[in-house]
Amino acid sequence: MPDLLRLDREPGQDRQRAALRDAVREWTGQTLGLDDTATVVVTELACGEPGCPPLEVVIAVFAPHSPRRQCHIHCGLTELDETRVRGAWERNPSCGEHTHD
């Protein structure tokens, strides 16, 4: 079970996570060709589906006049890298489709 409370987290870890989320947003924006009117939300959630790893990152794109898009990558935020994010979107850039990486 993921540590819900993260009582031992260091201030530096929060900054690192913030930087990672910014990077994920940038990689997503570049891969999908988004402009600055789009909002990209990056969330780390506990996955409730049986057989799945405990954590997943959900990346959701909200752009005006476009269908909503999201992808799920089955790892924690700190395990993400550019290859994994770009790969997830490139395999499935379509709107509203749920994939597991």
Next chain:
Amino acid sequence: MTDHDKIPVTVLTGFLGSGKTTLLNRILTENHGQRIAVIENEFGEIGVDQELVINAEEEIFEMNNGCICCTVRGDLIRILGSLMKRRDRFDRIIVETTGMANPGPVAQTFFVDDDMREQFALDGIVTMVDARHFALHVDANEEAREQVAFADVIVLNKTDLVTAEQLDALERRVRAMNALARIVRADPLERARIPMESVLGIGGFDLARALEHKPTFLEPEYPFEWVGLFGLEAGPHELVLENGPDPAMGLALFKAVGGADEAARDAAERAFQWFSDDVAPIPPGQRIVPASVLIELDLRDAGTKRFGCDIAERGDYWLATEHLPEEFALRLIDPRGRSVTAQREQAFDPGHTHDDEISSLSLEAEQPLDPKKFSDWLGRELQVQGASIYRMKGFLNFKGVADRIVIQGVHMLTDNTSLGPWGHRPRRTQIVFIGRKLDTEALSSGFYTCLAE
């Protein structure tokens, strides 16, 4: 970004006709010195010229397919992102939902992403309640129940349309559903008129202020529902009761300490110790003498029941009853046959429910918690019951952790922080869950397995 830099957001909700837009118009015209951007879902109802009004079409977006706990308002996410580009034009955002809106996705929008949490401070959810029609709305509509359950502030509006007794009963019912919200009564002479500080700057989601509005958060559960103070002359009185919900009722009649100035809370604390005594019921016709004891009235007989009551000396006396007096049409009759009215009275949260699907559960422990056990337990519980748990707030006492930890959550999304060392404060855990058809047994039993060895 510090809390000071975050944009405060107020969510204004309430069932159809409850007075949301009236309150919104008041907020926009009051001289509070704040520039407000409004995101509204019901177009064209604002009666005031506002520079920054954005009409939004409510869009529920599931972040985690099939899991209602991670639904957000897609329209809000997009609009909030856009508003940040005009940051210098407003000091606060108000989101006015539709009358049939579920506040859950709105609240979760501000929890779901750490960056949203860093840019916006969800100041609170303000729910308007139509005092006259609340019972009708809440019995027939899930959304009305959710609006009460999620609230930080509940405004009882249209109070001129109900009696004082009806308003008191409404407040008790609302309180039983939501143990954390502050309840405010609007001016009966002017709809939706309430002090602005009741709805702006309330810190409903501010962890550091989690304990500020805690009307029953730290209130003990009394085994009686009501206390009333009576000024009684010496002589034989009579307690008269009609048919009611129980075949017996506990009661205590005792002299006030310090006369009529004794606070109801102090009297309740004294009565509390007697209500755990085991006593045999006394049948109608028996006489009661004021004393520091619990009396159990035998109310099995149908019709009117009378108990004599001997007052030896003139003075002020408290009457504590297990049920509300009106449930038995209870009257205290003086030696001249007149019904005596309580000078002061106070009702408490009942130990039993009103059969509302929405309820609050408060769990407490003085023994410290094991942080790993608690984290694992809460994580599992939120996965199982997350859809049913609307809000959760608490402060936690962990073994091996010097600081007070405050936690809050909406469905499965939680946030916690340290409030610094306990210092002189007694170390104890208190956590409140508000939800629909809560598995209170699972929550209670599971919570107590988290106590540290």
